[in-house]
Amino acid sequence: MNADMSISHVGEFGLIEQLRRLCPAGASVVGIGDDAAVLDIPGDSYMLATVDMLVDGVHFRLSHIPPEDLGQRLLAVSVSDIAAMGGAPTFALVSLALPLDIGLPLVTSLYDGLCGAAEPLGVGVVGGNVTRTPGPLSLDLALLGTVRKTDVVLRRGARPGDILAVTGRLGLAAAVRLLTETGMSAEAERDRLGPLARLKAGQVLAASHLARAMMDISDGLAGDAHRLCAASEVGLHILERHVPVDPLARGASETLGREPAELALHGGEDYELLIALDPSQVGRARTLVEPLPLTVVGTVMPREYGVMIERVNGRVDPLPDDGWKHF
Amino acid sequence: MNADMSISHVGEFGLIEQLRRLCPAGASVVGIGDDAAVLDIPGDSYMLATVDMLVDGVHFRLSHIPPEDLGQRLLAVSVSDIAAMGGAPTFALVSLALPLDIGLPLVTSLYDGLCGAAEPLGVGVVGGNVTRTPGPLSLDLALLGTVRKTDVVLRRGARPGDILAVTGRLGLAAAVRLLTETGMSAEAERDRLGPLARLKAGQVLAASHLARAMMDISDGLAGDAHRLCAASEVGLHILERHVPVDPLARGASETLGREPAELALHGGEDYELLIALDPSQVGRARTLVEPLPLTVVGTVMPREYGVMIERVNGRVDPLPDDGWKHF
Missing domain, CATH: 3.90.650.10 (PurM-like C-terminal domain)
Known part of the structure; x- marks a missing residue:
């Protein structure tokens, strides 16, 4: 492998394919390569799990989107993955990387949007992580869901x-x-x-x-x-x-x-x-x-x-x- | 609330406390505020869930840590949260925000470290998300685990x-x-x-x-x-x-x-x-x-x-x- 090989050379899907081969699947039913991972748990349903990261300047522009809408979108991106498996979302965990110039009102507005969208879907926002970053605002949401084992669609x-x-x-x-x-x-x-x-x-x-x-x-x-x-x-x-x-x-x-x-x-x-x-x-x-x-x-x-x-x-x-x- | 209020004014724990109050708990047993969220699933065990983000220049310096070690550390941070609940880790999902100058060998080395540490713990690396970022390398790991309902420690x-x-x-x-x-x-x-x-x-x-x-x-x-x-x-x-x-x-x-x-x-x-x-x-x-x-x-x-x-x-x-x- 060329030590200078850039990721743009293999592309996003080439990178994911290379990483997938390195990853142990553990006891998963479906690992990397579908909209969400399918995990066996006791009972009639599988657990579904997906993560999505949004970065300012790449997936959105903070100057162009109200923070409430950004919070909604952060959830919607992952809800879409759960929908694609035929599942229902249940729990979300959020990681925030905050530039030092981000104010508290922006973060609470973002959570207003996120939580306001989560509640009617029955999604609990049950964990998270906040850190500062010298880079742009970055948001990562991990979403869990369930789907009947007889119904999951791949x-x-x-x-x-x-x-x-x-x-x-x-x-x-x-x-x-x-x-x-x-x-x-x-x-x-x-x-x-x-x-x-x-x-x-x-x-x-x-x-x-x-x-x-x-x-x-x-x-x-x-x-x-x-x-x-x-x-x-x-x-x-x-x-x-x-x-x-x-x-x-x-x-x-x-x-x-x-x-x-x-x-x-x-x-x-x-x-x-x-x-x-x-x-x-x-x-x-x-x-x-x-x-x-x-x-x-x-x-x-x-x-x-x-x-x-x-x-x-x-x-x-x-x-x-x-x-x-x-x- | 003062529109200029900075996050450093309330601090990390003040911010988390403010956000926690906004968050719907859904059907969680324990939401925000412990090492991991505790989620009820059928059977004798709870599911545990935690997320942790590491940012270059904040939690590590890419110039000072071999990528394999960084991959191991990314997992270890979250494994520690599962350990603190008395649980066993089961599945990990990883979000990577990659600067354009990051090469493919660095990312695969990082995954070598991560997956090499995950396998002996029985952890499947079952999902993820890769994106570019104009900022520093940022890694977010969501880790799931299980613990017997009679044994969970808060x-x-x-x-x-x-x-x-x-x-x-x-x-x-x-x-x-x-x-x-x-x-x-x-x-x-x-x-x-x-x-x-x-x-x-x-x-x-x-x-x-x-x-x-x-x-x-x-x-x-x-x-x-x-x-x-x-x-x-x-x-x-x-x-x-x-x-x-x-x-x-x-x-x-x-x-x-x-x-x-x-x-x-x-x-x-x-x-x-x-x-x-x-x-x-x-x-x-x-x-x-x-x-x-x-x-x-x-x-x-x-x-x-x-x-x-x-x-x-x-x-x-x-x-x-x-x-x-x-x-």
Whole structure:
């Protein structure tokens, strides 16, 4: 191994794959590589566990987001991982790295947002760690959850012939982020239906055993579709014209000089669910997740087919694996 | 509240207390305020959960510690919290915030250390999150554990008339830190007996029901004794001459121009256990934790007595509450 090898060379997923090989799995049912770890505990349910870190200047800009919203978002990112397993979140622990110039009111506002979002979900905020940092404000949330052992949904269950569907509309978070970065005014980065809607959707799709594979769309539909296909060892044919673009993202796309589908496919941070389903069950699934829309975006194919996208003009291209990059 | 109020004004523990009041406890048995959260799950055991963050330049200096040792230390900090509840660690999830100039070999070495320490403890490293940061390398580890419901030991069980004992010797971590900061060579910051010894000590003291209250000594004996007394609503009389100073710390104290007891009382990062015991059971407890030394350092008093230290010269002073400060 080259001693100068940088992480950007292998990328986020390359790094995770290298680290995964080093990690003992202990008594876990599913370790690194799904939305959350699946841990065996006595009784009818598994415990789920996930961690997510948000760093000022990377995942948010403190100058652009009210601290209450940041607290909500910190929780929502991890709730989305629990939703993707069909689970219910139970307990959160939070680590805060605080720059010296951060005032107490900002931290309590952040907790107001976090705890205000946690309480209606039945999530206890039961631990944490505070430290100072010479760097930017960094927040790490560990979220535990439970899911019935008979119901847990992994990334790895998709089969050729399934359809692939997404909840909600995509591209809004990316549009808001780009508008903010270019100094244009943007609607507050609020989640209109809220994480509770996806949580319920994940739970009903799991409990009904309709979802064969599921994950959350955090890095963009394109990149996450690649992750799901890799885990399930399948290929995919996505139809660009079926990708549900958020109306606000569509409206902003001209201002931003981007194609609406680009925002929806590669934008990231939508926290919707990506689900593989038996094609005969789509109507039933749609009814179960209402009022959240459920849109069929493609068909699961044999692995040899690859992960392809049929463009609006009819051309079939390999789907670029370039979700929102951390490195 | 003053909008300019800084966190250094309320201090780390003042901040935690303010945040604790905002946090919903959910279905936890013990939330914020002990070494680990205690969560009810089906069966005979509770689940324990703790998080700890280490930041370059605050808790370690990347230029002074081999990455393998840093990985070990990251785990050991949280293992110590599980040990203090009498539990056994089971699963870890890790968040890494990586500066762009960090190379892949450093990260894999860090994981070699972490995973090498996790495996013999039976800990699965089952999840994580990697992100870049414009700030210093920051590592956050969430550790889960289990403890029999009949055996869990909290901070709050000490009663007047108990004795207070510590495992091991104190002051080494502080001596090494101070030597390093002043540019003097220091032995590698290795833990000689390792976290396994304290883990076993915590487990046998819990399972034997000898420990009435227990916590780990992470911020220094003085500050942590205050925490234990506050949780148990008791006072304390500590004898300075009984505080077990690590021989290397004693040797370094002259070089550093510090009193050995100062390093042991206020140094921090020793990760030994502080235990309240029935005085008649000290001999039994000492046998159980061998080869780890167990030293009686004081007597638990009624709350009105306060938290006092009897100096070597016989004077009785209030014990300063000034563990290692994060703010």
